[in-house]
Amino acid sequence: IPDDLLEAARIDGASEFRIFGSIVLPALKPIIVTLAVFTLLGTWNDFMWPLIVLTDKDLYTLPVALAALSREHVQDDELMMAGSVVTIVPVLLVFLSLQRYYLQGLLAGSVKG
Template identity: 75%
Template sequence: MKSTGAAIAVNGALTLLALFALAPLAWMLSVSFMAPGEAAAFPPPLLPQQPSLANYVQLFARDRMGGYLLNSLLLATAVTLASLLFNLAAGYAFAKLRFCGRDALFQALLGALVIPGQVAMMPLFLLMKTLGLVNTYAGVVLPALASIFGVFLVRQYARSIPDELLEAARIDGAGEARIFFVIVLPLLRPIIATLAILTFLASWNDFMWPLIVLSDQDYQTLPVALASLSREHVMDNELMMAGAVVTVLPVLALFLALQRHYLQGLMLGGVKG
């Protein structure tokens, strides 16, 4: 009886916390359907009096949000695919291949995790400028080809692959490339899904680096475009909320669709090895 009461209390508290966390998102969605100026009333209304899609029509017709949406989608997809290839290969190498300085190099990478990313933006920008990649999509994709966290996550999971399985494949004459693509990658499926979600979300939500590298307005991504929109329509809360919904909904839908694989990969990557 006591355990049942404790479970009810815990579930009730978790439900309240979930509602508290979801309330801003629900109100953002509601405001996006309101008429201009309706959200500025006091007290602010919870639901629109006459729901309308006018804010979304204005976003895609006049403010070119569709082009920015496509830019973000292309960049996030390219970054995710390229980053997966490099992170998976590097993580597997650190976990299962023996080479000179492997452990020292990995420890140096882990030490670099404590360095804020903003510190590297200036030298990275100068490097992109020297390479002629400023104001190009390659300037956004290239620095994101590999991440220390991604390498670490894959390494921790790949250490659980039995060495005997890899040695048997080598004895049968399989090369390292074939072992990686035919044997290792299928075993890394949970961590691949997790890393894909994390990388896509990070790239989709990235604001600072695209703002620095992409000076042409036609190349802007959704977060940068939304910030520009806020300067142009500083008092138009309804239009701003519609832009926020357009920015949030795709990644929210992706996360909800793949959350089982995401959580499974995180737990397995954290406890194995």
């Protein structure tokens, strides 16, 4: 965030909390959304922890279930592709719905030189 933008807010009489809430937080929204997407991806694609902890096949996460399915049905390509699509589509929908925040982050907070 450019210092000129923060200084202009201080000159206009904004308090530090007002500057944080009105300028800094909206400028950080793309970073927060990116962190949320990466956290979702890390949790969604978690493989080792559910593989170690879960013993009931009904509780497997999608990546673990897909790996178990590949061991059981080696030649069933259609089933594997359907499982891959079911695994990918929710993450893709979350990314596409939050994509607008990336562009807003590029355009927000610019200061005319």
